[in-house]
Amino acid sequence: MGLDDYVNTFGVHCKRLYGQRVKKLTIDAQFTCPNRDGTLGVGGCTFCNVASFSGEQNSEQPIAQQLTQGKVRAQSAIKCTTSVNITSTSAAKYIAYFQAYTSTYDEYKVLKKKYDQALEDTDIVGLHIGTRPDCVPNEVLDLLVEYQQRGIEVWLELGLQTANNHTLKRINRGHQLCEYRQTVKNARERGIKVCTHLILGLPGETSVDYFNSLQTVLGIGVDGLKLHPLHIVEGSIMAKQWRYQPMPLMSLDEYASEVAKLIRHTPKEIIFHRVTAYAKKPMLLAPDWCAFRWDGLVAIVNELRDFGGQGSALMFSQQKTA
Numbered sequence: 001m002g003l004d005d006y007v008n009t010f011g012v013h014c015k016r017l018y019g020q021r022v023k024k025l026t027i028d029a030q031f032t033c034p035n036r037d038g039t040l041g042v043g044g045c046t047f048c049n050v051a052s053f054s055g056e057q058n059s060e061q062p063i064a065q066q067l068t069q070g071k072v073r074a075q076s077a078i079k080c081t082t083s084v085n086i087t088s089t090s091a092a093k094y095i096a097y098f099q100a101y102t103s104t105y106d107e108y109k110v111l112k113k114k115y116d117q118a119l120e121d122t123d124i125v126g127l128h129i130g131t132r133p134d135c136v137p138n139e140v141l142d143l144l145v146e147y148q149q150r151g152i153e154v155w156l157e158l159g160l161q162t163a164n165n166h167t168l169k170r171i172n173r174g175h176q177l178c179e180y181r182q183t184v185k186n187a188r189e190r191g192i193k194v195c196t197h198l199i200l201g202l203p204g205e206t207s208v209d210y211f212n213s214l215q216t217v218l219g220i221g222v223d224g225l226k227l228h229p230l231h232i233v234e235g236s237i238m239a240k241q242w243r244y245q246p247m248p249l250m251s252l253d254e255y256a257s258e259v260a261k262l263i264r265h266t267p268k269e270i271i272f273h274r275v276t277a278y279a280k281k282p283m284l285l286a287p288d289w290c291a292f293r294w295d296g297l298v299a300i301v302n303e304l305r306d307f308g309g310q311g312s313a314l315m316f317s318q319q320k321t322a
Contacts, residue, residue: 003275003301006309007263010224010273017153018125022093025070025124027063028100029114034135036101040174045161047171047199049235049283063117067096071123095126095153104131104140112143119152126153128195132173133158133180136187145190155224156187157273159197163216164209167202172237177216184220195224195273200258201250202230207258214262218270225270227262228277229255231290239285252289252299260303264313272310275300 004012014022034040061069071094096118104111118124127147136156144154158180162168165176180196187194196217200210217225229250232242241247250258259275266272276296278284284291304310 001301001305003297003304006301006304007272007275008268008270008310010271013271018093020093022095022125023071023074024095024097024128025067025074026097026099027066027070027118029063029098029103030060031098031101031103031105033102033132034105035132035172035174045172045174046237046241047202047230047233049233049239063114064121067094067118067121067124070094092123093125094121094123095128096121096124097128097130099128099130102131102135103129104137105135108139108143111140115143115147119147124152126155128155128157130157130159132175133160133183134175136183138186141187141190141192144187144192148191153193155193155195155273157195157197157226158183160213160217161197161199162202162205162209163213164205167205167209170204171202181220184222188221188223193223194221195226195271196222197226197228199228199230200255203247207261210258210262211265214265218266223271224273225266226274227259227272228274229287229290229296231277231279231287232285233279234283234285242285246286249287251287252295255296256299256303259300260307261313263300263304263310264308266310267314268311270310 003009011021014020035045071092074094075092096115098114098118115127115129119127127144129144136158141156144156148154160177160180161171161173163177163180168176184194184196198210198213198217202209214225232238232249238247255276263272263275278290278293278296281291289295
């Protein structure tokens with residue numbers, strides 16, 4: 001039994017839509033961030049070093065070349081995990097994922113040109129735009145609607161991380177919950193699907209905060225979720241703090257237990273794009289378990305198997321009140 005047996009995953013969603021595996025191809029389109037270029041601040045969010053999750057991209061390469069290389073990596077990964085002999089990348093479908101930094105933070109014409117370059121690839125069926133809640137003007141949302149009308153599946157991925165305004169200030173996000181609330185409203189009124197990113201283990205937060213963040217996001221309205229543990233990576237402000245005075249970080253068992261609880265309290269129609277994350281050594285400083293891609297998934301699946309899958313806590317609550 002795997003994660004798909006307990007969770008409404010993005011992989012399952014893609015199989016329903018396209019009848020086959022769909023892989024994300026990450027793109028570094030040389031965007032920056034208002035929290036780095038001096039508009040809001042410098043140094044970025046305290047946990048952030050984009051290289052920890054986009055290290056295989058070369059932002060100086062044209063987008064088409066990044067996509068081509070991404071296809072080669074994706075097909076190699078599939079061959080390593082299946083016995084299927086895939087001889088051509090053209091038979092597969094892909095999603096162009098603008099992941100690095102704030103992928104709506106530029107002039108409209110620049111954004112459109114970069115998005116259009118990705119969509120020139122006929123294997124691309126989806127467009128995922130990773131960004132901050134305070135950097136999504138209505139003209140960009142209207143552009144995303146145009147792509148949807150062409151049959152492209154569009155997701156707006158918003159890095160909220162937590163619904164706790166005190167924590168948002170502590171980690172130097174440069175925005176608060178109100179900006180997130182307004183952007184979600186603007187996007188979903190246009191029919192654009194929203195995937196929200198949440199981090200578990202941020203300094204000062206507890207299980208209560210994780211649960212409150214989930215409930216807040218669900219109350220505002222959301223279509224997808226990405227969950228991952230706080231991990232300390234080279235080049236981040238937290239790395240400097242951690243070296244001076246190491247902060248407590250979640251163990252694998254703690255993280256799996258907390259994530260499984262959130263999944264059980266999430267309605268079944270919400271799509272989980274991710275439930276954990278990892279980083280490679282030596283970029284990763286701590287916790288060590290985040291260096292292993294499958295350990296987190298296995299631990300979470302075991303928790304779900306033992307205590308119930310997505311939405312099970314909601315069903316139990318409904319039965320009690322019936």
